[in-house]
Amino acid sequence: xxxxxxxxxxxxxxxLIVLSVILAIICIIWVLPMVAVVINSFKLNTxxxxxxxxxxxxxxxAGWDNFIKGxxxxxxxxxxxxxxxxxxxxxxxxxILLFTSMAAWYIxxxxxxxxxxxxxxxxxxxxxxxxxxxxxxxxxxxxxxxxTPWTIPIIYLGFGAGLAIFMFxxxxxxxxxxxxxxxxxxxxxxxxxxxxxxxxxxxxxxISVGILEIMWVWNDYLLPYLVLDVEKYRTIPIFIQYLxxxxxxxxxxxxxxLILLAIIPVIVFYLCAQKYIIEGVAAGAVxx
Amino acid sequence: xxxxxxxxxxxxxPNTEPKKKKKPKKGQPAEPEKKSxxxxxxxxxxxxxDFNLKVADREFVVLVGPSGCGKSTTLxxxxxxxxxxxxxxxxxxxxxxxxxxxxxxxxxxxQNYALYPHMTVRDNLAFPLxxxxxxxxxxxxxxxxxxxxxxxxxxxxxxxxxxxxxxxxRVAIGRAIVREPxxxxxxxxxxxxxxxxxxxxRAEIIKLRQRxxxxxxxxxxxxxxxxxLGDRIVIMKDGIVQQIGTPQDVYDHPANIFVSGFIGVPQxxxxxxxxxxxxxxxxxxxxxxxxxxxxxxxxxxxxNGVEAQPITLGARPEHVxxxxxxxxxxxxxxxxxxxxxxMGSEVHLHLNVDGQDVIVIVPTTDVNFxxxxxxxxxxxxxxxxFSGAVVHLFSKETEENLEYKNQEQHTFDL
Numbered sequence: 001x002x003x004x005x006x007x008x009x010x011x012x013x014x015x016l017i018v019l020s021v022i023l024a025i026i027c028i029i030w031v032l033p034m035v036a037v038v039i040n041s042f043k044l045n046t047x048x049x050x051x052x053x054x055x056x057x058x059x060x061x062a063g064w065d066n067f068i069k070g071x072x073x074x075x076x077x078x079x080x081x082x083x084x085x086x087x088x089x090x091x092x093x094x095x096i097l098l099f100t101s102m103a104a105w106y107i108x109x110x111x112x113x114x115x116x117x118x119x120x121x122x123x124x125x126x127x128x129x130x131x132x133x134x135x136x137x138x139x140x141x142x143x144x145x146x147x148t149p150w151t152i153p154i155i156y157l158g159f160g161a162g163l164a165i166f167m168f169x170x171x172x173x174x175x176x177x178x179x180x181x182x183x184x185x186x187x188x189x190x191x192x193x194x195x196x197x198x199x200x201x202x203x204x205x206x207i208s209v210g211i212l213e214i215m216w217v218w219n220d221y222l223l224p225y226l227v228l229d230v231e232k233y234r235t236i237p238i239f240i241q242y243l244x245x246x247x248x249x250x251x252x253x254x255x256x257x258l259i260l261l262a263i264i265p266v267i268v269f270y271l272c273a274q275k276y277i278i279e280g281v282a283a284g285a286v287x288x
Numbered sequence: 289x290x291x292x293x294x295x296x297x298x299x300x301x302p303n304t305e306p307k308k309k310k311k312p313k314k315g316q317p318a319e320p321e322k323k324s325x326x327x328x329x330x331x332x333x334x335x336x337x338d339f340n341l342k343v344a345d346r347e348f349v350v351l352v353g354p355s356g357c358g359k360s361t362t363l364x365x366x367x368x369x370x371x372x373x374x375x376x377x378x379x380x381x382x383x384x385x386x387x388x389x390x391x392x393x394x395x396x397x398x399q400n401y402a403l404y405p406h407m408t409v410r411d412n413l414a415f416p417l418x419x420x421x422x423x424x425x426x427x428x429x430x431x432x433x434x435x436x437x438x439x440x441x442x443x444x445x446x447x448x449x450x451x452x453x454x455x456x457x458r459v460a461i462g463r464a465i466v467r468e469p470x471x472x473x474x475x476x477x478x479x480x481x482x483x484x485x486x487x488x489x490r491a492e493i494i495k496l497r498q499r500x501x502x503x504x505x506x507x508x509x510x511x512x513x514x515x516x517l518g519d520r521i522v523i524m525k526d527g528i529v530q531q532i533g534t535p536q537d538v539y540d541h542p543a544n545i546f547v548s549g550f551i552g553v554p555q556x557x558x559x560x561x562x563x564x565x566x567x568x569x570x571x572x573x574x575x576x577x578x579x580x581x582x583x584x585x586x587x588x589x590x591x592n593g594v595e596a597q598p599i600t601l602g603a604r605p606e607h608v609x610x611x612x613x614x615x616x617x618x619x620x621x622x623x624x625x626x627x628x629x630x631m632g633s634e635v636h637l638h639l640n641v642d643g644q645d646v647i648v649i650v651p652t653t654d655v656n657f658x659x660x661x662x663x664x665x666x667x668x669x670x671x672x673x674f675s676g677a678v679v680h681l682f683s684k685e686t687e688e689n690l691e692y693k694n695q696e697q698h699t700f701d702l
Contacts, residue, residue, distance in 0.1 A: 178402035181369050186463070187390040187419035200406035 041066050041257035048252040066257035073254055074243055081239035084149045085218060088235060092156035093213040096164050097206055099157060104168030105194055109180075119169060125162035130222065138226040147227050149235075155227065156217055164209045171205040172198070207273050215266050236262045290345060290380040290393075290470035290503050292366065297339040297375035299361050299527075302332040325526040326356070331373075335361045337527045339375070343471075348497060348504040350518030352511060353550070358527040359507045360475055366505060367396050367473050379470060390419075392471075395464035399476040401456045403448040409435075409459050410444040416467045434466040437499060438492075454485045461493075465500055474506045478513065490516060511551050515539070523547050545600060545687040548680055554605050554636060554647045556680070561601040563594065563681060563690070570594070572679065574601055575621045575641070581676040588691040589681075599690065602680035605636070605647040611671035612658050620671035628666055637664060639672070648672060 032053075039055060040048045047060035056062070071078040107115045137155070141147050146155055175198065183193040199206075221237035230238055240258050243251065327334040336358040343349045351359040364370040366377060368389035377384045384392050395416075403412050413434055417427045435441045438458040448456055457477060464472055477493075478486045490513060497504060497517075508514055514521045515535040523530045523538060523546075531543040542548035548556045561574035570589050572579045581589075611620050623639030623646055635655050639646045655664055664670060681690045 176400060176402065178398045178400055179404065181367075181389075182396065182398060182402040182463075183404075184369070185367060185389045185394065185396050186416035189390075192419075197404055200404075203406075 037256050037259050037263075040253060041260045043253055045251050045253040048256065062253060066251075066253040067261065069251060070243065070254035070258040070261070073251065074239070076234050076239060076242065078239060078258075081234045081236050084233055085235040085237075088149050088152055088156070088224070089214055089217045092153040092160065092217045093210055095153050095157045096160040096213050097210055100161050100164035100209070101168050101199070101202055101206065102194065103161070104165045105172050105198060107165065108169045108172035109177075119165070122162045122165040125159075126166065130159070134222065134226055141227045147229060149228065149233050152224060152227055155223065156213075159223070160213050160216070163212065167205055167209050168202065171202060175201055211270055211273055214269060218262075218266055292341075292343040292471055292503060292505065293376075293378045294339050294341045294343075294362070294366070295376045295378075297336060297362065297365060297377060298334065298373045299336040299358070299365060299370060300329070300332045300334050300373040303328075327527065335527050336365070339529060341522060341529075341532065343503055343505060346501055346503055348506065348517060348519045349522060350506045350508060350514040350520070351522045351524060352508055352514035353524035353530075355509060356526075357524040359509075359522075359524050361527075362524075363396075363473050363475055363505060363507045366471070367394055368392055393469055394471045394473055395467065395469035396473040396475065397457075397460050397464050397477045399479050401448070401460045401480075403456060403459055403463070405448055408445050408447055409440060409451070409462075412448070412459055413444075413462050413466050416463065420467065422467075430466050434462040437465070437496065438462045453481050454489060457481065457489065458492075461496070465496070465502075468500070469502065471503045471505060472500075474504065476508055477506075478508070478510075493517060511553065515551070521551075523550060541689065541692055542602075542680060543689055543692060545602070545682045548602050548682070548689075552604055554649070556602045556604050557608065557646045559601045559603070559641075559644075559646075561599050563589075563597055563599045565594075565596040572599070572601055572676070572681065577619050577621055577673075579619070579674070579676045579679065581679075585676065585681075585691060592690065594690045598684050600682040600684055600687070602682060603674040603678065605649045607678040608646070608648045608672050608674045610637075610648060610650060610659070610664070611673065612654075613660070617671055620673050622669055622671045625664060625666050625668050625670060628664065635664070637670075639670065646672075 036052060040052065042062055043051075043056045043060045043066075044062045045066075047054075047056075051060065054060075103118075107119050141152075141155060146152060179197060179201075180193050183197045184190075188196060219237060220235075221241065224233075224235045225238055225241075228234075228238075230242075234242065236258070240255060240262070243255055243258065327337065339358075339362055341349070351362060353359050361370055365372050366384075368384070368387065372385050379392060379394070404415065407415065410431055413431045414427045417430060422430075431444070432441070435444055438461060440455060440458050440462060443451055443455060443459070448459065451459065457480070461477070464474075474493075478489050481489060494517065506513075506517060518535060520532060520534055521538055522532045525546050531538055531547045533541075538547060538551050542551060545558070559574045561572050564571045564573055564578075568586075568590060570581050570586055572581065611617050621641060623641035625637055626640045626645070627636075627638040629636040629638070630652070633652055635650045635652055637648045637650060639648060650664065662668070682688065683690055
């Protein structure tokens, strides 16, 4: 009996080793492009194409030159593009978090056909690919004068609502109704109940949704490219796309450096916020 | 402190679309439909029917009944968490049917505590006062007072998740009493606690009641809680009030078989019997044994004009006495001991009387000293009887208590 159990354990640990190796390989494949970006952003342009995965040597090391070149190259101000990217990202995410959490609360708490229809429309919107609607969208956006960085968050709100509402509805349903009833008896109006009682409990979901939306909007290329007047307004992804020297040559070293600059804020934000995702805030509120 | 009056209160949940029946799998019989005993009308399912109750100022009223009997629904209607379909609810003479919960000046304690998880205990207690814009110094004083009463002062800066079940329930009660509501509603507040803690908290609620002068409405499915806490008990079944009375009243004079079975542990024993009438004198024939009834019972039966009829006779286990070998044994019933449960101070004997289970409570001292050794062991035949003064006579047809059938049992007010 004991031997059998021992044999079982051995088989299990062998299985774990195989699994670990497979996962490690997948991880390496996954991280490789990132590594390439980091390595190449410190290499001279000529070496990027020839020794893509080699570490910078004394000969190929470019120092901060690529970063300086990337920021100053081209006919558009990099910091202006950063400002537009930051504004669009923050405004869009804030709009999405505020409106979809309220909508999800209503959908989860009010049992009506209207709510069900809205909910299924939101889920349906998640399966419609952006490419299907992008041309009509860019035209409509121009007609409605939504083609500026100040108004594009409204379009992001529309596209981000599906996933956000889906995630929020799931969480709101797990909040016991009694807590809201207690708040109503204690003297809260429905709006106050939402902001004083539900929003603090929704924090982990808000942060999860926030991270997803921020990564999506910050990195998005197609939507701003189609909607905005790119001569006037460029976000960082568009700025990188237009990063060409004279005669259309592309400085790969500088491009890599800018890509690295562009992804750093998102990674920092993710690292700062991840502990809140794990935190189970509703623990201890009710029995169970 | 307030008087709560519920007049002809009804709650009807409108009919929803009939759910599609699941097709039974091949080779499997169709699932039987679950049937609820709640009345269904054209309007919908009647969860509470014609509920009348006047809760006096500072009274402690307990609503008790099995699950689905409408007790929580009634309490939630008083709280304003459920709309009232028909009838009038007044608190302190003011109609409250359409008043928002926050404006009713009530507080409620929930079964699952319903504390705000992101706030400390102190903030939880202070929250209702903050919403009412009470002066911060005053809030602090009241929170400290409430914490003192409930013994949670040392937990004030903790979050609910760091507390045990009993402590959390204390915080929930604290949040309810801190703003001195007119009516304190409690919806099965002890159901989530273990047996020992429940007994302890029950005693604390009794003490709390002595300290804060307010009107209590308490919902439970536990008859012990109802009996020990309530000034009056409202017993409900299938949305209908069965009886309203003091704990002693419902124990001594149950209105019908349901109430008699629900109140009292272990449950009352029932026998098929015949009510005989000889001129003006009633007697009961059970298992071939005639039981004489005392004069007060005779009087009540006469006043109600009860005719001779087959009846259900009820006798509480504590009122059944086992023949100890002394005196006349001609008027005794007999049964075989099936199970003997040692409870500590007493022994519960389950007797098999013609295939029917009859429970008898015998004090442990009697088992050891009054009876012969081994006389009450499993498998032994014992003789037992009960006095005519303590039996309950229920109509076979209506299940109502024949002695009280013409009295208004759905008492509006005592």
